[in-house]
Amino acid sequence: GQSLEQPSEVTAVEGAIVQINCTYQTSGFYGLSWYQQHDGGAPTFLSYNALDGLEETGRFSSFLSRSDSYGYLLLQELQMKDSASYFCAVRDQAAGNKLTFGGGTRVLVKP
Amino acid sequence: GAVVSQHPSWVICKSGTSVKIECRSLDFQATTMFWYRQFPKQSLMLMATSNEGSKATYEQGVEKDKFLINHASLTLSTLTVTSAHPEDSSFYICSAGSGTGGGETQYFGPGTRLLVL
Numbered sequence: 001g002q003s004l005e006q007p008s009e010v011t012a013v014e015g016a017i018v019q020i021n022c023t024y025q026t027s028g029f030y031g032l033s034w035y036q037q038h039d040g041g042a043p044t045f046l047s048y049n050a051l052d053g054l055e056e057t058g059r060f061s062s063f064l065s066r067s068d069s070y071g072y073l074l075l076q077e078l079q080m081k082d083s084a085s086y087f088c089a090v091r092d093q094a095a096g097n098k099l100t101f102g103g104g105t106r107v108l109v110k111p
Numbered sequence: 112g113a114v115v116s117q118h119p120s121w122v123i124c125k126s127g128t129s130v131k132i133e134c135r136s137l138d139f140q141a142t143t144m145f146w147y148r149q150f151p152k153q154s155l156m157l158m159a160t161s162n163e164g165s166k167a168t169y170e171q172g173v174e175k176d177k178f179l180i181n182h183a184s185l186t187l188s189t190l191t192v193t194s195a196h197p198e199d200s201s202f203y204i205c206s207a208g209s210g211t212g213g214g215e216t217q218y219f220g221p222g223t224r225l226l227v228l
Binding site for chain 1: 145154157218221
């Protein structure tokens with residue numbers, strides 16, 4: 001089966017940088033995705049890493065190390081609207097196209 | 112990005128009734144759609160994988176006779192919660208994959224909040 005670990009909660013101030021780590025165990029890794037979910041809303045896709053390295057998209061970046069079964073999401077120049085839950089998810093080749101989600105990290109941005 | 116819609120967004124029903132939720136991929140064809148359930152402050156739990164033209168694949172612990180899934184076309188999958196009970200109250204979210212192979216990304220619908228009284 002697959003399992004993912006990520007911190008449950010992070011608090012930071014506006015303008016700060018937050019790194020959300022995600023470690024995973026899976027039998028046939030295919031890629032690591034990150035999703036953002038605001039309270040009451042559905043998850044929205046942020047990034048996908050299939051290869052080692054850093055992918056940058058505006059203020060958000062995602063990193064993957066396949067050898068360490070580890071990735072992170074980096075949120076820079078935090079804004080109040082970034083307060084949300086962030087989920088890492090893995091696609092497992094052995095499980096077809098299914099995504100398995102981590103427990104989610106709740107990010108609270110304070111003024 | 113790809114657009115996935117869900118209808119209805121809110122449902123309130125009496126215990127014992129059945130509720131149908133529709134999931135549509137609006138600008139792409141999806142041979143596979145996924146149904147998730149999310150309880151407050153918890154992660155998304157995959158319920159089943161919906162395959163166009165064939166039977167759905169249910170996750171362990173999900174009753175297939177209670178949660179009926181139909182994927183009649185490449186753009187529509189439906190989830191019917193039969194004989195709903197208060198414990199079925201939850202946020203139901205569908206997703207559809209866009210792209211092929213390792214680059215596939217799942218896009219989520221806006222979700223359906225079900226409240227069973």
